[in-house]
Amino acid sequence: xxxxxxxTVILHRDVDAITVPEGAPIELAAxxxxxxxxxxxxxxxxxxxxxxxxxxxxxxxxxxREIPVxxxxxxxxxxxxxxxxVDQTLRTVYDPEIPxxxxxxxxxxxxxxxxxxxxxxxxxxxxxxxPACGMGPVLVHDVRSRLRRLHGVVEARVQLVFDPPWSxxxxxxxxxxxxxxx
Numbered sequence: 313x314x315x316x317x318x319x320t321v322i323l324h325r326d327v328d329a330i331t332v333p334e335g336a337p338i339e340l341a342a343x344x345x346x347x348x349x350x351x352x353x354x355x356x357x358x359x360x361x362x363x364x365x366x367x368x369x370x371x372x373x374x375x376x377r378e379i380p381v382x383x384x385x386x387x388x389x390x391x392x393x394x395x396x397x398v399d400q401t402l403r404t405v406y407d408p409e410i411p412x413x414x415x416x417x418x419x420x421x422x423x424x425x426x427x428x429x430x431x432x433x434x435x436x437x438x439x440x441x442x443p444a445c446g447m448g449p450v451l452v453h454d455v456r457s458r459l460r461r462l463h464g465v466v467e468a469r470v471q472l473v474f475d476p477p478w479s480x481x482x483x484x485x486x487x488x489x490x491x492x493x494x
Contacts, residue, residue: 418482
């Protein structure tokens with residue numbers, strides 16, 4: 313089913329994870345059998361003992377994987393280069409249950425790159441596919457932390473909004489086709 317890989321691994325060490333869809337932190341024990349369901353955007357969705365978890369890419373070594381390389385912006389980049397890197401960075405954030413990035417899902421309502429002291433600030437208004445989704449804070453953290461990694465970004469402000477409510481019509485055509493919702 314669209315992008316799932318279903319590879320079984322043994323956790324090499326204890327690893328911090330997030331329960332899906334609740335969003336609660338948990339530690340998975342070394343030696344646990346994990347099924348990697350999704351490996352997208354530098355994070356992993358795994359199943360351990362019948363429960364689904366998200367593992368951040370910075371802990372990929374626990375799964376025997378390489379830590380991901382994120383989009384970079386050279387110090388001499390133009391504003392257009394930085395704006396393109398912001399867009400590319402947002403496309404590395406995936407919903408852990410739906411293997412589609414937040415841009416193609418239509419979850420980003422507004423993204424602005426603004427002048428700030430010492431660089432630029434990026435402001436993002438985004439939503440969730442369901443308002444009660446426990447993964448909201450996790451997705452906001454992913455967006456904020458990944459944007460802050462870009463050279464020249466001194467601040468990343470991410471706000472969850474629910475107006476207008478998200479609908480599948482906000483998805484890109486490619487995302488609708490991939491999920492069979494077209």
